[in-house]
Amino acid sequence: MRKYLLVIVPVLAVLLALGGWRWWTDWRFMQSTDDAYVQADTIVIAPLIEGQLKEVRVADNQRVAEGQVLFVIDDQDYRTRVKQSEAVVETGEATLATFDSRLKMQQTMIEQAAAARDMAEADASRTQIDLKRYTALLSSSVASKQQYDTADADARKASAALVKSRAAFLAEQNQLGVLKSQKAEEAARLIQARAAVALAKSQLEDTVIRAPVAGVAGNRAGQIGQYVKPGMQLALLVPLPHVYVTANFKETQLTRMRPGQEATVEIDAYPDHPLTGQVESFAPASGAQFSLLPPDNATGNFTKIVQRVPVRIALPAEGPLAQLLRPGLSVTVTVDTRGEGSKTAEGGIVGTAEAAPAAAK
Numbered sequence: 482m483r484k485y486l487l488v489i490v491p492v493l494a495v496l497l498a499l500g501g502w503r504w505w506t507d508w509r510f511m512q513s514t515d516d517a518y519v520q521a522d523t524i525v526i527a528p529l530i531e532g533q534l535k536e537v538r539v540a541d542n543q544r545v546a547e548g549q550v551l552f553v554i555d556d557q558d559y560r561t562r563v564k565q566s567e568a569v570v571e572t573g574e575a576t577l578a579t580f581d582s583r584l585k586m587q588q589t590m591i592e593q594a595a596a597a598r599d600m601a602e603a604d605a606s607r608t609q610i611d612l613k614r615y616t617a618l619l620s621s622s623v624a625s626k627q628q629y630d631t632a633d634a635d636a637r638k639a640s641a642a643l644v645k646s647r648a649a650f651l652a653e654q655n656q657l658g659v660l661k662s663q664k665a666e667e668a669a670r671l672i673q674a675r676a677a678v679a680l681a682k683s684q685l686e687d688t689v690i691r692a693p694v695a696g697v698a699g700n701r702a703g704q705i706g707q708y709v710k711p712g713m714q715l716a717l718l719v720p721l722p723h724v725y726v727t728a729n730f731k732e733t734q735l736t737r738m739r740p741g742q743e744a745t746v747e748i749d750a751y752p753d754h755p756l757t758g759q760v761e762s763f764a765p766a767s768g769a770q771f772s773l774l775p776p777d778n779a780t781g782n783f784t785k786i787v788q789r790v791p792v793r794i795a796l797p798a799e800g801p802l803a804q805l806l807r808p809g810l811s812v813t814v815t816v817d818t819r820g821e822g823s824k825t826a827e828g829g830i831v832g833t834a835e836a837a838p839a840a841a842k
Contacts, residue, residue: 512738513815516789517728519748521808524694524718526551529687531710532558534703539716541701545692552703552715556688563685566677573671580664587657594650601639601646608636696720722803726758726794728814729768731787737818738763744794745815754802760816764791792816 536553539545611632618628692698696718703715726746730738738760746756767788769776794814796806 510737510817510819511815512730512734512818513813514728514730514734515811515813516730517726517746517794517812517814519724519806519808519810519812520727521719521721521724523808524696524720525714526690526692526698526716526718527712527714528552528554528690528709529711530554530559530684532556532688532708534705534707534709537701537703537705539698539701541699543698544721545696545698545718547692547695549692550689551692551698552690554688554690554709556685559681559685559688563678563681566674566681569674570671570678573667573674576667577664577671580660580667584657584660584664587653587660591650591653591657594646594653598643598646598650601643605636605639605643608632608639612636690715692718694718694720696723719808722798722806724806724808725761725796726812726814728792728794728812728816729789730792730816731789732767733787735763735790735792738792738816739818742819743817745817746794746796747813747815748802748806749811749813751802751805756796756800756802758794758796758814761793761795763793766790 532554534552535555537551538553539549539551545551612635614632699717699719700714701716703709709715726744728744740760740762742760744758744760746758748754748756764771767790769788792814797803
């Protein structure tokens, strides 16, 4: 027994020393969690207009390219709306051209009225001079009373004609202003009609639903003949292979964790192929704060529960698992807190907003 102890005790001591040394140099800096999952920015494919689906050009689990046609809505009504709005535009343009001709004609009428006014002013001036002359002649008995009465009547008629011609001139000028206002109103209607044409053409283009990004389609719900409305989910598009990992670390594990640090990602589905990722960013609040019913610890008995904060882990764009990862897969994430940013702050998550863009680059 003594011989065995002499062998076992030194070996155990060496193992403990090596374990202690490994813990002091490596393990105490490693923060790990299995509350982590592969995620992607899934896109909901939905129509912007209502109508009946005429074509379905995508199947479940089909890989699609950016801009590829996925669904087609019957466009007969929308083509009719385009033609109708284009006809309204043509009518407005013709009406606007008519107003241009009327404005030119009105300008001619104003010039005629101005000429008539000038003639009336000259005639009124002449008759006033004649009236003054006959008044003087009448006082010296050179002219008869009849001649004086005729000159007075001519002066009155010329004065009335002058008032009439001035009123006609003002009326023609006011009519010019009315025509200009009507033209401006018609121009506004024409702008509205052209906007209606642009909207109708946009809706016609929206009858063809395309993939906004490249990825894999799934959960297809749209079928031929189905009547769809704006916002109705027709399919989901997962932009594979662009995925990332969301790891929910305990708040006590975040003391030295910073963006840019190296993270080892082990996927449960592919245990023999660990990936090396990078801490990209931290959620602005714990997971409980984003829940449907956030906790309210200000009432009742309080029990402290360690909170978890979602941490986004960037994965390499290219690798052996790039085409195999799918959102929802369970993973285990281990972050080496000795990496970049570990010395920026000793308490809490400080400077993550500033460091995240650099980490993303």
